[in-house]
Amino acid sequence: MFKVPFGKGFLEFELPPGFEGYVVESREAEPVPDLDWAVKAAMAEPENSPPLRELARPGDKVCIVFTDATRASPDHVLVPAILKELKEAGVRNEDITLLCGVGMHRPSTYEEKVEKLTAEVVKRYRVLDHEPQNPEMLMFLGETETGIPLWVNRIACEADLLIATGIVEPHQYAGYSGGRKTVAIGAGGEKTIQATHSPAILEHPGTRLGQIEGNPFHEAITESARRAGLRFIVNVINNDKGEVVAVKAGEPEATFQELVTIARAIYEVPIPKQYDVAIAGVGYPKDVNLYQATRAASYLYFAPVPVVKPGGFIIVPAPCDEGPGQGVGEQRFFEMLKNAPSVQAILENARQHGLKPGEQRAFVMAKVLEGCKVIIAGAKDQEMVRQAKMIPASDLEEAFCIVAAELGGKAEVLIVPHALLTLPIVQEK
Numbered sequence: 001m002f003k004v005p006f007g008k009g010f011l012e013f014e015l016p017p018g019f020e021g022y023v024v025e026s027r028e029a030e031p032v033p034d035l036d037w038a039v040k041a042a043m044a045e046p047e048n049s050p051p052l053r054e055l056a057r058p059g060d061k062v063c064i065v066f067t068d069a070t071r072a073s074p075d076h077v078l079v080p081a082i083l084k085e086l087k088e089a090g091v092r093n094e095d096i097t098l099l100c101g102v103g104m105h106r107p108s109t110y111e112e113k114v115e116k117l118t119a120e121v122v123k124r125y126r127v128l129d130h131e132p133q134n135p136e137m138l139m140f141l142g143e144t145e146t147g148i149p150l151w152v153n154r155i156a157c158e159a160d161l162l163i164a165t166g167i168v169e170p171h172q173y174a175g176y177s178g179g180r181k182t183v184a185i186g187a188g189g190e191k192t193i194q195a196t197h198s199p200a201i202l203e204h205p206g207t208r209l210g211q212i213e214g215n216p217f218h219e220a221i222t223e224s225a226r227r228a229g230l231r232f233i234v235n236v237i238n239n240d241k242g243e244v245v246a247v248k249a250g251e252p253e254a255t256f257q258e259l260v261t262i263a264r265a266i267y268e269v270p271i272p273k274q275y276d277v278a279i280a281g282v283g284y285p286k287d288v289n290l291y292q293a294t295r296a297a298s299y300l301y302f303a304p305v306p307v308v309k310p311g312g313f314i315i316v317p318a319p320c321d322e323g324p325g326q327g328v329g330e331q332r333f334f335e336m337l338k339n340a341p342s343v344q345a346i347l348e349n350a351r352q353h354g355l356k357p358g359e360q361r362a363f364v365m366a367k368v369l370e371g372c373k374v375i376i377a378g379a380k381d382q383e384m385v386r387q388a389k390m391i392p393a394s395d396l397e398e399a400f401c402i403v404a405a406e407l408g409g410k411a412e413v414l415i416v417p418h419a420l421l422t423l424p425i426v427q428e429k
Contacts, residue, residue: 004417005283006317006378013396018410022275026267026422031243035074038247039081043234046250047258052082052232056161058090061097063159065130065187068102069112070285070292072242073167076118078234082163083121097155098127101164101186104193104329104357128155130187132357133328138189141227148196148220151189152228162228164252166235168259170209170267170423172295172302172364173202173217178235179256180225188224190357193329196220197360199350209302210268210423212260225252237263240418271424274306276411277313277403279396280419289325290388291333291358293318293376294365296419301368305426307414312372313406315399316419320379324388329358336362337388343369365390375399 002021003012015021032038043051056062064082067073079098086096098117100108107129113122121127130153131137139157141150156162164186168178173196185193196217201207206214233255237246246262248255280296287293297314300307308314324334336359340346346366355363365388368374375391377399382392393399403411416422 002415004279004281004317004415005287007287007319008284011317011378011396015413016400016404018404019400019413020411021413021415023415023417024269024271024422024424025417026240026269027265029239029245029266031239031245032247035077035244035247036081038244039077039234042247042249043081043085046232046255047248048254049232049250052085052163053089055232056086056089056091059095060091060160061095061158062086062091062161062163063097063099063156065099065101065156065162065164065183066116067165067167067182067186068100068105068108069116070105071167072238072285073165073236074244075116075165078165078236079117080121082234083125093124096125097159098125099153099156099187100127100129101182102130102327103186103188104132104190104327106325106327106330132188132190132193141224144220144223146216146220149191150224150227151192152183152224153187156183156187157228159229161232162230163232163234164230166233168235168237168256168263169421170299172209172298173197173207174221175208175210175212175215175218176260176263178259179233180221180230180252183228183230184221184224192224193357194355197357198354199363202360202363208304209299210264210304235259237266238421239266240421267421268423268425270427271307271414272427274309274426275312275414276309276407277315277413278308279315279317279413279415281417282316282318282419286420287318287320289322289330290318290320290376290379290384291325291330291361293320294361294374297374298364298368299419300416300424301372303424303426306371307424307426308372310371313375313403314368314372315375315377315396317377317396318379320376320381320384323381323384327358329361332356332358333361334384334388337365343389375402
């Protein structure tokens, strides 16, 4: 019996006769025994930085950029700890802005803000959503050496002290997320998001899962956050159960590098070969829409070596309660997949005419679909899946029938219960 996440629960299943299963998970990592204490300790001895209470001054305008509902960062613990430090430094509540780094996702709901920050924090402080398409809310910080325009939320840029939360985990473009990304993309302008998610960046050999060095995406967001004035971050690493296993705070570069070293030892796991089929578990909150859920397929395909053989299958169990997703980016992703005559047309059009933010996920999925087939199992709207050029299945049993019909009833299956938190490294090509 195997098990993968599905929504806030799990799906238990057996493979049909003729299917051989191999499970790969990130390495076991014990959760911190007391998260509040761990956060307090990290902030008391920050990496390459004085503590926040020494960085902040009475009268300072402070902006804290926190992650949106699609990120499993425990901001309900991190943000109150930051606010306590600021209070001890003499910073007034009215001088603090809490900015939700939604990027091109939809605005957060009141309930999501409360879940992220606690009701008490939402009540006492100014809490805003970033607006990536509102020019009045953006500041231009110039271009990188490679010509990427850097636009960041004006409140963040004009703050005397800019702070961010985040979670360090494998990321398809940045190599590892967290660090500067919460500000550079979460609070970035549409033009910056568009440029960093262009075909030229996405097809660059350095833009890979787990790769930091020589990664143009990583270099651009690092420069953007630096120019915006990001001075302090509090980031965590989660295990595959969603439990925090490490917390670091301090200067963005030093803190991020420390956490990436820890993260590599947890997430990067060797596998002996490529497989016929991969089952890519997602779970809440990433499986609430198709845009986020398909990350599981692209993560496994864009590992250093794709985990499935050419023409193989990736099965993603996901309810997709919000359909393709409700934000501007999610809608663009779906419309591009839906309206294009073929995946090849998506790739050719993007290379010729570029991409709008959100469309990059359609471009990435077109590259995945060019090399293998993707089945979305359990989505409430199966027609939506079909329109997005993927294969719908009502459940895993139907998905296995689809695979068996094409592969002749025999298959080697890689089961990755937490595909976004496991980076399988194929040992032989």
